[in-house]
Amino acid sequence: xxxxxxxxxxxxxxxxxxxxxxxxxxxxxxxxxxxxxxxxxxxxxxxxxxxxxxxxxxxxxxxxxxxxxxxxxxxxxxxxxxxxxxxxxxxxxxxxxxxxxxxxxxxxxxxxxxxxxxxxxxxxxxxxxxxxxxxxxxxxxxxxxxxxxxxxxxxxxxxxxxxxxxxxxxxxxxxxxxxxxxxxxxxxxxxxxxxxxxxxxxxxxxxxxxxxxxxxxxxxxxxxxxxxxxxxxxxxxxxxxxxxxxxxxxxxxxxxxxxxxxxxxxxxxxxxxxxxxxxxxxxxxxxxxxxxxxxxxxxxxxxxxxxxxxxxxxxxxxxxxxxxxxxxxxxxxxxxxxxxxxxxxxxxxxxxxxxx
Ligand SMILES: Cc1ncc(COP(=O)(O)O)c(C=O)c1O
Numbered sequence: 001x002x003x004x005x006x007x008x009x010x011x012x013x014x015x016x017x018x019x020x021x022x023x024x025x026x027x028x029x030x031x032x033x034x035x036x037x038x039x040x041x042x043x044x045x046x047x048x049x050x051x052x053x054x055x056x057x058x059x060x061x062x063x064x065x066x067x068x069x070x071x072x073x074x075x076x077x078x079x080x081x082x083x084x085x086x087x088x089x090x091x092x093x094x095x096x097x098x099x100x101x102x103x104x105x106x107x108x109x110x111x112x113x114x115x116x117x118x119x120x121x122x123x124x125x126x127x128x129x130x131x132x133x134x135x136x137x138x139x140x141x142x143x144x145x146x147x148x149x150x151x152x153x154x155x156x157x158x159x160x161x162x163x164x165x166x167x168x169x170x171x172x173x174x175x176x177x178x179x180x181x182x183x184x185x186x187x188x189x190x191x192x193x194x195x196x197x198x199x200x201x202x203x204x205x206x207x208x209x210x211x212x213x214x215x216x217x218x219x220x221x222x223x224x225x226x227x228x229x230x231x232x233x234x235x236x237x238x239x240x241x242x243x244x245x246x247x248x249x250x251x252x253x254x255x256x257x258x259x260x261x262x263x264x265x266x267x268x269x270x271x272x273x274x275x276x277x278x279x280x281x282x283x284x285x286x287x288x289x290x291x292x293x294x295x296x297x298x299x300x301x302x303x304x305x306x307x308x309x310x311x312x313x314x315x316x317x318x319x320x321x322x323x324x325x326x327x328x329x330x331x332x333x334x335x336x337x338x339x340x341x342x343x344x345x346x347x348x349x350x351x352x353x354x355x356x
């Protein structure tokens with residue numbers, strides 16, 4: 001239906017009620033746990049109209065069929081739950097700590113076997129595919145900001161004998177920057193909590209599948225695991241999605257401006273920024289927590305992808321990987337004016353305390 005429209009138009013037009021006289025232009029929230037028998041809706045753990053509207057839009061944007069979940073972790077777990085016991089998963093050495101923790105736990109319990117690889121080294125990824133059933137990717141990685149060559153890695157997985165199933169966490173890039181299903185991925189997933197919804201006001205996830213069989217298997221997991229998001233959250237997420245392209249562009253241009261300034265700052269030892277997207281990690285000279293504490297415009301909080309800029313030292317969390325440097329601060333760019341953001345970050349960096 002939307003074949004000739006640009007993705008930024010689809011973000012606005014998709015998932016709307018039919019254009020009938022007096023029909024609402026937005027899908028209304030339907031707060032009901034059950035529905036009158038005889039139609040397609042049965043019980044709200046299996047679906048609700050607001051979730052379906054959001055799924056239509058997300059599916060069209062990623063180029064597959066979307067199933068939404070009550071969090072990004074629920075989405076990741078719904079994929080993991082589809083693999084038979086003994087599945088050999090190849091995953092990045094550095095990846096989002098929640099998913100990393102879950103993979104480690106499943107491996108320790110003997111449910112999967114786990115191999116990790118430096119995803120930025122494409123040859124290593126391709127070599128390791130020989131011993132893998134599933135390739136699990138995240139690019140850019142959180143919070144180390146490594147980039148995988150998705151095109152080459154996903155093609156290698158697809159062409160392996162037998163094919164290796166591929167999964168891509170597209171939370172940082174969003175479908176604005178990359179659409180892994182078009183490159184051969186089997187599953188894409190998101191923490192919708194982040195840039196897709198964009199206002200730090202809900203928790204949600206989504207899996208977007210390449211085939212009807214994978215969609216059906218993913219839907220069944222949502223029902224059985226009980227991970228259905230609420231109609232209200234789906235409404236908010238779809239409202240946020242309407243402005244995804246605007247927000248992404250602004251946050252990205254802010255990130256490009258701030259990354260350039262950071263590269264020249266004497267208290268910054270390293271800037272990890274691929275040149276695109278809204279996320280930057282920096283390694284600082286001194287006590288990284290004191291930078292977060294001194295910020296007055298930036299918000300010292302975890303999470304990312306909202307309209308407000310956030311920062312935090314990742315290792316303040318005991319569960320963050322020991323491979324992440326102690327002095328690494330993750331920055332999530334919002335849509336404020338870049339000069340205001342820089343003035344605040346510059347003063348916070350200039351006042352940095354010596355390392356604790
Ligand atoms: C890259 C990435 N994937 C997945 C998740 C998990 O999402 P949620 O917090 O919505 O469960 C996060 C959360 O920070 C994330 O950053």
